[in-house]
Amino acid sequence: MKKTIEEHADRFSQIAADYDETQSSDEYRACASLVVDHADPTPDDVVLDLGTGTGAIALALAPRAKRVVGRDISEGMMEQARKKAEKEGLDNVEFGEGRFRDPNYDGEVDIVVSNFAMHHLSDEEKREAIQTIADLGPRRFVLGDVMFFGEPNPDEPFYSPEVDDPATVGMLADALTDAGFALTAVECVHEQVGVLVAERAGDGDEVPSAE
Numbered sequence: 388m389k390k391t392i393e394e395h396a397d398r399f400s401q402i403a404a405d406y407d408e409t410q411s412s413d414e415y416r417a418c419a420s421l422v423v424d425h426a427d428p429t430p431d432d433v434v435l436d437l438g439t440g441t442g443a444i445a446l447a448l449a450p451r452a453k454r455v456v457g458r459d460i461s462e463g464m465m466e467q468a469r470k471k472a473e474k475e476g477l478d479n480v481e482f483g484e485g486r487f488r489d490p491n492y493d494g495e496v497d498i499v500v501s502n503f504a505m506h507h508l509s510d511e512e513k514r515e516a517i518q519t520i521a522d523l524g525p526r527r528f529v530l531g532d533v534m535f536f537g538e539p540n541p542d543e544p545f546y547s548p549e550v551d552d553p554a555t556v557g558m559l560a561d562a563l564t565d566a567g568f569a570l571t572a573v574e575c576v577h578e579q580v581g582v583l584v585a586e587r588a589g590d591g592d593e594v595p596s597a598e
């Protein structure tokens with residue numbers, strides 16, 4: 388991690404009020420939309436959104452899920468998320484402090500999602516986070532994020548080396564499969580932005596085949 392958890396939390400709390408307005412790029416929208424589509428919860432599913440921020444993904448999924456739990460390190464970002472939930476009349480979504488490697492959640496979870504957040508962790512920390520997510524026992528994990536399909540290029544959007552630490556798609560694929568997931572979809576939104584869908588077969592189930 389290029390900055391401490393506290394530094395990242397402060398940085399996001401400072402920009403929280405304006406965050407939604409600044410997320411207007413086609414790639415961010417495409418990535419968020421793909422995460423929501425691939426998460427595809429049923430009305431019985433509990434969804435955990437890690438690095439939930441102002442709740443873009445959590446709030447989009449809440450009407451289709453039983454319950455959505457958002458976790459983040461920035462109280463300022465979650466304040467915005469709570470306001471939006473109230474405005475939209477969504478009472479099955481809650482936001483609270485939690486980290487990728489310590490989500491502060493031990494209830495049931497069917498689907499884990501994360502959008503544009505895990506790239507703040509180092510690769511080793513991402514591996515730990517992915518194992519932590521696997522240990523929660525979801526059947527699906529949908530990761531939208533800054534990730535390298537080719538060579539890292541700080542002159543291209545979405546990668547600022549001073550704060551970001553994105554992984555290659557290969558590293559993420561390895562970490563996901565090492566944690567017992569099967570990769571079922573890889574969506575390249577941009578050379579530096581993608582969505583990975585990982586599924587875990589239940590006891591006795593077939594591992595889903597790649598799309």
Ligand SMILES: C[S@@+](CC[C@H](N)C(=O)[O-])C[C@H]1O[C@@H](n2cnc3c(N)ncnc32)[C@H](O)[C@@H]1O
Nearest residue numbers: 399438439440443459460461464486487502504
């Ligand atoms: C770019 S925002 C993305 C927010 C939201 N998922 C979205 O799609 O708009 C990244 C978020 O990740 C959070 N974050 C950074 N490091 C984190 C960590 N280790 N654990 C949990 N959240 C973290 C930040 O506080 C911030 O709210």
